[in-house]
Amino acid sequence: MRASIRLLVRALLTWAIEAAALFLMLGVVPCLELAGWSAAALAILAIGLLNALVRPAILLLAANLGVVPFLLVALPLNVVVVLAAGWLVPGFILDESILTAFLVAVGLAVINAILSAMLSVNDDDSFYRNVVRRLARRPEVPGGPDTPGLVIVQIDGLPEAVLRRAVARGKMPTLASWLRSGSHRLVGWECDLPCMTTSAQAAILHGDNRDIPAFFWFEKRDRRVMSSASPHDLGRVQRRLAGGGGLLRDDGVSVTNLFSGGAERPIMTVGTLIDEHGALGATPRDFLAYLLNPYNLYRGLAGMVGEALLELWQAVRQWARDVRPRGHRFGVFALQRGAANVVLRDATTWAVVGAMDAGRRVIYCDYLGYDEVAHFAGPETRDALDTPIGIDRQLRQIAYAAREAPRPYHFVVLSDHGQSTAYLFEREYGKTLGELVGDLLRSDRTVQMSSRSGESTRHLRSLIRQVTDRPGRAAGGARSRVRLSEGATIAEARGERAHHAAGAEADVVVTSSGNLAHIYFATRPDRLTFEQIVAAYPELMPALVGHPGLEHVIVHSETRGPLVIGKRGRRELDSGRVEGDADPLADFSPNTPEFLRRLAHFSNAGDIVVNGAVDRETGAVMGFDSLVGAHGGVGGLQVRPFVIYPSDWTDEDPELVGSLAVHRLLRRFIGRTAPRDDDPADVAERAAANPATPSAAADGVAARRSPE
Secondary structure: OHHHHHHHHHHHHHHHHHHHHHHHHHHOOOOEEEOOHHHHHHHHHHHHHHHHHHHHHHHHHHOOOOHHHHHHHHOOHHHHHHHHHHHHOOOEEEOOHHHHHHHHHHHHHHHHHHHHHHOOOOHHHOHHHHHHHHHHOOOOOOOOOOOOEEEEEEEOOOOHHHHHHHHHOOOOHHHHHHHHHOOEEEEEOEOOOOOOHHHHHHHHHHOOOOOOOOOEEEEOOOOEEEEOOOHHHHHHHHHHHOOOOOOOOOOEEEEOOOOOOOOOEEEOOHHHOEOOOOOEOOOOHHHHHHHHOOOHHHHHHHHHHHHHHHHHHHHHHHHHHOOOOOOOOOOOHHHHHHHHHHHHHHHHHHHHHHHHHOOOOEEEEEEOHHHHHHHHHOOOOHHHHOOHHHHHHHHHHHHHHHHHOOOOEEEEEEOOOOOEEEEEHHHHHOOOHHHHHHHHHOOOOEEEEEOOOOOOOHHHHHHHHHHHOOOOOOOOOOEEEEEOHHHOEEEEEOOHHHHHHHHHHOOEEEEEEOOEEEEEEOOOOOOOOHHHHHHHOOOHHHHHHHOOOEEEEEEEEOOOEEEEEOOOEEEEOOOOOEEEOOOOOOOOOOOHHHHHHHHHOOOOOOOEEEEEOEOOOOOOEEEOOOOOEEOOOOOHHHHOOEEEEEHHHOOOOOOOEOHHHHHHHHHHHHOOOOOOOOOHHHHHHHHHHOOOOHHHHHHOHHHHOOOO
């Protein structure tokens, strides 16, 4: 009864708000005419009834037609509803029919959002939320309605120190209230290498991140550059991970992640967008909850434009103040930021709420906005520090919606890695790392450099590309070549297909993730040893080691295994023996040698692995991408993410070293504590207890320090 009264009050209040909004648009929208307040009220009543009675039926029917037909119906439906209301209501006149109807639909969405926020009208009480709630309900909740579920929210790339600063400054009141009340605890954890989403999510969700050495990497056997932005490439990794024990395998949902975690229902998950036969894995029901509300999409589009304008203003402000380091922020990034910070963020929230309405046991989602802004603005800038405000509002909305869910829910909030401020190698030294390698080789060799210019909106780009691509379509945007000194060339790839094509032809491939880079001698099927590299290219190693923009290099010795070579000494990673005046890893975490040892033993690590220079005082690093927020290698805040978890989980804060330790912490409290033969986490723990090979021992680094 109370719910019905609340819904009625909400409907009447919304009606009044929208009637006033429509009347306000008279002076703004051209060719709109209203014959008084009564026409405005009747027009809003007609639009509301059409949206409430007709829209859900149309979308449910369209959901059976496939993704493309569904989107073709859903996207213009608001305009069609406004046009229909104009035909039904006397005195509601739309002269320039389609354009005027579009402007009215957008205006209603924006003004509705503003006035609802001012009046504290929560979307969770809306008619459309109740429709979504009813559609999502299942006859039975697995495990029973008294069994708690778990919602895990990942804030992509947010360092622990930046989070604490945001909470202290009042930018994240929802999280602050959880911590202040004592219901949750905040702990930092140390990210293993490479510290990036592809590697960290594979470990957290599947308990296995072996052979993911960077954002881009090269597979010598297939002569293929693998990209973390490619759904085809991540699909290959996903199928390799699928054989183990995923964190979400028990009635789970994965939302806007790279990997599914074994979830029964992946939504906007890049690794499952394309199956092994090339078919699209997305379904219309992935977007149904978000699009059922007639205001969500148009409100999102308007918010996207607003976010893009904010980005342009902030870019100009950075330029005027001569902020350093400063990346290139003008151009398409403004729209990418709007997509990540508004449309994708809101769609993620609605998908999570829909999964809770269905009583799903485990839900894992990823919010990308901070990572995207920090890459271009810098991780500790004012611009980046303001982005968690919107994410905190999503947490509040999710927590509010949990009150109506068919089972109680616990909440965990975590980050997969941090970010460090990065000076750009190319800007500091006048050439990219790939160009430097091309110069040092002094031969007529082709060198391909694959580096990032942004990553967070790969979810939207991947989905749009896969929906619109035609099978058999020819690869476009091949590549351009730049002539270097001494006859060497560098192939600069544009687009994933071009990366793959250039990698198949290049003599040397250089890939990067922030201040971590891999150098592959692509024509050699096996990894070159240190001795072979020195014999074939005597000037290469001394020049790389001595370069002021490089911290250290890692190579494999025929007799001593993987070596870290710094400017004043060497360290054998297998034995720990140090030669020279200083241990090149002395200034880093005690866990860094083990992380690097594990990375060096990956089958697809580079013949030479390079880490950019690290400023010991500020934690800033030298990045090989075009991004002033970097993550991938060692140094600074990039290796210090966080976990916020329910206080009653442990008596003492766990020591979490490596992303596998985070997987085990979450798995423990999901309720699957019994070891399984096929669970990579348990395999790694057994391998650590009996390290038959160096790589097996390295895979156990996080398991040995697990809180279990």
